[in-house]
Amino acid sequence: xxxxxxxxxxxxxSRLGETKEYxxxxxxxxxxxxRAAGKxxxxxxxxxxxxxxxxxxxxxxxQTATRSDIHGYQPYAxxxxxxxxxxxxxxxxxxxxxxxxxEILPLIGSxxxxxxxxxxxxxxxxxxxxxxxxxxxxxxATELAGGVIRDYRLSDATDWLPNLExxxxxxxxxxxxxxxxxxxxxxxTAAPEGFFEALVAFARRNEILxxxxxxxxxxxxxSRKSLLSVPGAKEVVIELSSLSKAQNMAGWRVGAVxxxxxxxxxxxxxxxxxxxxxxxxxxxxxxxxxxxxxxxxDGLNAHYRRRRDIAFRIMDQLNCTYRTxxxxxxxxxxxxxxxxxxxxxxxxxxxxxxxxxxxxIFGDEGNNYVRISLCSTEERLTEALERLAN
Amino acid sequence: xxxxxxxxxxxxxSRLGETKEYxxxxxxxxxxxxRAAGKxxxxxxxxxxxxxxxxxxxxxxxQTATRSDIHGYQPYAxxxxxxxxxxxxxxxxxxxxxxxxxEILPLIGSxxxxxxxxxxxxxxxxxxxxxxxxxxxxxxATELAGGVIRDYRLSDATDWLPNLExxxxxxxxxxxxxxxxxxxxxxxTAAPEGFFEALVAFARRNEILxxxxxxxxxxxxxSRKSLLSVPGAKEVVIELSSLSKAQNMAGWRVGAVxxxxxxxxxxxxxxxxxxxxxxxxxxxxxxxxxxxxxxxxDGLNAHYRRRRDIAFRIMDQLNCTYRTxxxxxxxxxxxxxxxxxxxxxxxxxxxxxxxxxxxxIFGDEGNNYVRISLCSTEERLTEALERLAN
Numbered sequence: 001x002x003x004x005x006x007x008x009x010x011x012x013x014s015r016l017g018e019t020k021e022y023x024x025x026x027x028x029x030x031x032x033x034x035r036a037a038g039k040x041x042x043x044x045x046x047x048x049x050x051x052x053x054x055x056x057x058x059x060x061x062x063q064t065a066t067r068s069d070i071h072g073y074q075p076y077a078x079x080x081x082x083x084x085x086x087x088x089x090x091x092x093x094x095x096x097x098x099x100x101x102x103e104i105l106p107l108i109g110s111x112x113x114x115x116x117x118x119x120x121x122x123x124x125x126x127x128x129x130x131x132x133x134x135x136x137x138x139x140x141a142t143e144l145a146g147g148v149i150r151d152y153r154l155s156d157a158t159d160w161l162p163n164l165e166x167x168x169x170x171x172x173x174x175x176x177x178x179x180x181x182x183x184x185x186x187x188x189t190a191a192p193e194g195f196f197e198a199l200v201a202f203a204r205r206n207e208i209l210x211x212x213x214x215x216x217x218x219x220x221x222x223s224r225k226s227l228l229s230v231p232g233a234k235e236v237v238i239e240l241s242s243l244s245k246a247q248n249m250a251g252w253r254v255g256a257v258x259x260x261x262x263x264x265x266x267x268x269x270x271x272x273x274x275x276x277x278x279x280x281x282x283x284x285x286x287x288x289x290x291x292x293x294x295x296x297x298d299g300l301n302a303h304y305r306r307r308r309d310i311a312f313r314i315m316d317q318l319n320c321t322y323r324t325x326x327x328x329x330x331x332x333x334x335x336x337x338x339x340x341x342x343x344x345x346x347x348x349x350x351x352x353x354x355x356x357x358x359x360x361i362f363g364d365e366g367n368n369y370v371r372i373s374l375c376s377t378e379e380r381l382t383e384a385l386e387r388l389a390n
Numbered sequence: 391x392x393x394x395x396x397x398x399x400x401x402x403x404s405r406l407g408e409t410k411e412y413x414x415x416x417x418x419x420x421x422x423x424x425r426a427a428g429k430x431x432x433x434x435x436x437x438x439x440x441x442x443x444x445x446x447x448x449x450x451x452x453q454t455a456t457r458s459d460i461h462g463y464q465p466y467a468x469x470x471x472x473x474x475x476x477x478x479x480x481x482x483x484x485x486x487x488x489x490x491x492x493e494i495l496p497l498i499g500s501x502x503x504x505x506x507x508x509x510x511x512x513x514x515x516x517x518x519x520x521x522x523x524x525x526x527x528x529x530x531a532t533e534l535a536g537g538v539i540r541d542y543r544l545s546d547a548t549d550w551l552p553n554l555e556x557x558x559x560x561x562x563x564x565x566x567x568x569x570x571x572x573x574x575x576x577x578x579t580a581a582p583e584g585f586f587e588a589l590v591a592f593a594r595r596n597e598i599l600x601x602x603x604x605x606x607x608x609x610x611x612x613s614r615k616s617l618l619s620v621p622g623a624k625e626v627v628i629e630l631s632s633l634s635k636a637q638n639m640a641g642w643r644v645g646a647v648x649x650x651x652x653x654x655x656x657x658x659x660x661x662x663x664x665x666x667x668x669x670x671x672x673x674x675x676x677x678x679x680x681x682x683x684x685x686x687x688d689g690l691n692a693h694y695r696r697r698r699d700i701a702f703r704i705m706d707q708l709n710c711t712y713r714t715x716x717x718x719x720x721x722x723x724x725x726x727x728x729x730x731x732x733x734x735x736x737x738x739x740x741x742x743x744x745x746x747x748x749x750x751i752f753g754d755e756g757n758n759y760v761r762i763s764l765c766s767t768e769e770r771l772t773e774a775l776e777r778l779a780n
Contacts, residue, residue, distance in 0.1 A: 008625065008653055009625050010566065013510055013512050014513055049461070052458040058455050061451075062451070062455055065448050065452055066452075069440075071638055071639060071642065072438035072439060072765075074641050075418065076415045109666060111664065115663070115664040119534065120403055120406060121401075121402055122403050123403050123404050124514070176400065177400075207400060235397065235399050236400065250461065250462050251461050251667070251669055253498075269402075272415040273527060273534060274501065274505040274534075275499060275643070276501060276640075276643060277641070278643070279641055279642050279669075279672065280641055281451075
């Protein structure tokens with residue numbers, strides 16, 4: 001049968017109707033095509049750490065893989081060793097006490113957790129509070145699970161924090177989940193004093209499951225915070241952690257969801273019907289990564305600080321303006337009057353071979369912004385700066 | 391906050407209402423508890439190969455992991471190298487020609503593919519033909535995606551094959567997907583001559599997406615078959631493959647879905663919003679595993695043949711009767727009159743410390759059957775036999 005004879009007989013689900021392929025999935029294909037055509041594209045888009053994990057992490061993978069007895073299916077809830085490593089890490093860095101038996105569920109990356117949570121808690125028509133701008137996956141997972149998106153709008157004028165009073169003045173009776181993510185991507189906003197407490201009180205009053213997506217907790221900040229540290233939080237909070245960013249393990253796909261046993265049980269009811277436990281050598285390596293001391297994070301942040309300085313200069317070159325107190329793996333900046341983020345991104349890609357993420361892909365509140373990832377070397381960032389200056 | 395003060399405020403989705411935690415997820419916890427209490431349980435339940443992958447597969451993992459540039463996010467559709475390795479493997483072992491660019495999508499194990507396919511194609515209320523007995527995940531994925539299960543009943547009297555004529559005499563207008571799985575788990579039935587052709591014709595006439603789950607293609611059979619080899623199949627067939635069984639990589643989580651570009655595009659629209667590409671060292675190792683020659687499979691099957699002989703004797707000991715022409719990783723047998731599979735399983739577990747899977751967990755057509763996995767050594771199988779004889 002040749003390709004021309006083919007026509008697909010079975011239509012797709014209407015739940016895919018509004019959901020596009022993930023932006024970076026299509027964008028990376030375009031960049032690959034440009035590279036195949038001979039272009040040396042500098043990709044300042046995706047937040048995929050370019051540095052390797054700690055050597056002892058890689059060694060734990062290889063050592064475990066040589067064992068003959070570790071290649072079978074692993075427990076759905078992760079090995080006890082990995083769960084304990086997550087609990088110890090929570091205790092050491094966030095001051096949060098978790099039962100490794102019941103309050104930690106390792107994930108194949110925290111991204112899958114967003115879908116698991118949506119599928120485990122949403123009924124069709126349930127509303128979900130989603131940040132605009134914010135990580136696009138909160139939005140697509142909500143749609144795919146049959147939920148209804150309610151944007152909560154963030155802006156520079158309100159320091160990129162939600163207006164909880166205004167939200168509470170609206171009808172929240174159908175809201176089941178609120179996604180929050182501080183340190184916030186893409187704006188680099190850290191949670192200010194008292195904000196997490198206000199969030200938890202808001203969620204308790206309105207019986208909303210507050211899901212904090214927390215992959216950037218360690219990057220360019222020494223003030224590490226878990227939403228679970230707020231007294232009473234466990235009744236309404238679950239939190240996603242990831243080894244993608246601060247442990248340089250994005251491709252390894254390791255994360256966890258933490259929270260009350262009852263909530264995690266619901267999530268595993270969905271998850272155990274869809275996948276299986278993680279590859280044992282990856283679990284052993286992840287446990288080593290979670291045991292890394294503060295010096296690991298300090299060393300990482302020394303790199304990111306130097307890179308951020310160059311990223312600021314790139315933003316200057318683009319006549320974009322930014323806050324200097326941003327945290328996390330990106331620099332977020334406002335476009336000059338008369339240009340939006342898409343125009344600046346297209347101009348940089350097609351004329352200078354530099355890919356910068358347009359802020360609008362995170363929601364229309366980001367239309368007049370661009371985002372630069374710090375996951376390139378100082379040399380590449382400097383080269384991007386030079387290209388944009390010419 | 392102590393545990394006693396806690397009550398979960400947010401209820402779960404009603405889609406979880408009918409879906410239990412996956413049977414083996416809870417059962418493995420029970421076995422772990424019995425072991426913790428000092429029992430030496432012989433687990434003849436789950437089909438998790440106990441032998442390691444080929445040494446060159448493990449070496450590829452370790453070698454790749456030492457590279458510093460492979461720890462970031464990987465392409466959503468897998469590396470070109472892994473997709474080509476799957477296409478070459480399909481060509482070599484199944485005589486099926488696939489475009490590695492568009493007709494292969496690597497998966498984090500084929501199990502997740504069952505959920506991706508269900509989510510990508512089912513609208514609420516769409517009907518799904520599910521084998522009874524069959525792999526429980528077809529059933530739970532259908533429910534979780536909002537579909538309606540329609541059992542097609544298999545029995546020893548009809549050689550464990552669906553009665554397509556009887557199905558076609560019923561109203562199939564709402565049926566969107568049919569799950570098939572030959573070699574069939576749990577019954578060990580191989581697809582007879584002409585059966586795949588009849589299935590494809592049935593699916594084309596009724597505009598049903600025919601999903602063949604094919605993890606057992608290599609085990610205890612030399613007649614390897616792909617449903618995609620039937621002329622015209624690509625218009626209605628997608629097929630799941632797995633490295634879990636025949637490559638001894640169950641814990642690694644590698645599989646693929648193969649089929650027409652248009653169907654795979656729909657699947658990736660869901661999948662790319664939920665996860666990311668697989669760990670690069672695992673992809674490199676999987677490509678090596680797919681390149682293994684027939685001698686690898688011959689070596690594996692020599693083990694499984696010897697183990698199957700012991701499993702037959704265990705079934706004799708239990709007064710269960712079976713076909714000797716079974717293929718795949720299990721032995722399926724009928725209980726003696728007056729006992730069902732649950733009674734035999736409980737008796738073996740609680741009195742002899744041997745876990746045997748009750749056939750009823752695969753659907754009520756399996757109630758009077760039990761299943762023994764061949765994923766234990768000859769020594770352990772012999773010990774189980776001896777325990778049951780005493």
